Amino acid sequence: RLVDRAKTTFYSSKITVSTTCKELFSVTNRLMNKTKCTQIPSSVPIAQLPQRFSDFFCQKISTIRQNIDSCSSTAPPGFADQLFSGKPLTHFSAVSETAVSALLKKMACKTCDLDPIPTSLLFDCSDEIVPALTHVVNQSLLSGTFPTVFKHAIVKPLLKKTSLDPNDLKKLQTCFKPVFLF
Structure with a gap:
């Protein structure tokens, strides 16, 4: 009985302090023991899935590039130049610690599964981390280069609708979670 009352009090307070629908649904889902489950294709051995996803997205990008190329070849001469009216960017100015600090303060407090430290700790140590x-x-x-260690992401495929076939990669949407390794 005591445990039941404690649970009731706990979840009642969680519901009361929920300020968004997302928070309320999250509490409700926990109460109903509903967990988010990523459905992955079952017709492919799990060891082959990364390559299958990579091939699928590379093909998708290739198709998009071909469509862009075919559109630009049919566009009237000088068409692309007409869209851009500013000055081309030929160099970058150095970023100040103040600007980086301001951007950090605007970031949402979300942590990726592979982050070396939680985002909340990054915020707490920002004064020490901002110079580096x-x-x-x-x-x-x-240098005009992006460090290879920052070119990693966790890609979590999600079905657009739960009724769709998880073996059909076209029916998946992806949730990209960048990984930043410092």
Whole structure:
């Protein structure tokens, strides 16, 4: 009985303080023991899935590029130049620690599964981390390269609708979660 009352009090307070529908649904789902389950294709061995997803998305990008190329070849001469009326970007200015700090403060407090530290800790240590982070950003801008270690992401395929076939990759949408390794 005591445990039941404690659970009731706990969930009642969670429902009361929920300010968004998302928070309310999250509490409701926990109460009903509903968990988010990523459905993945069952017709392919799990060891082959990363390559299948990679092939699928590479093909998708290739198709998009071909469509862009065919559109630009049919466009009237000078058409692309008419769309852009500004000055082309030929160099970057260095980013200040103040600007990086301001961007960090605007970030949502979300952590990726592979982040080396939780985002809340990053925020708590931002005064110590901002100088090094600013240096990395400025070196990337100066060299025109993006460090390979930052080119990683967790890709979680999600069915657009639960009634769709998880074996059909076209029916999946993806949730990209970038991984930043410092």
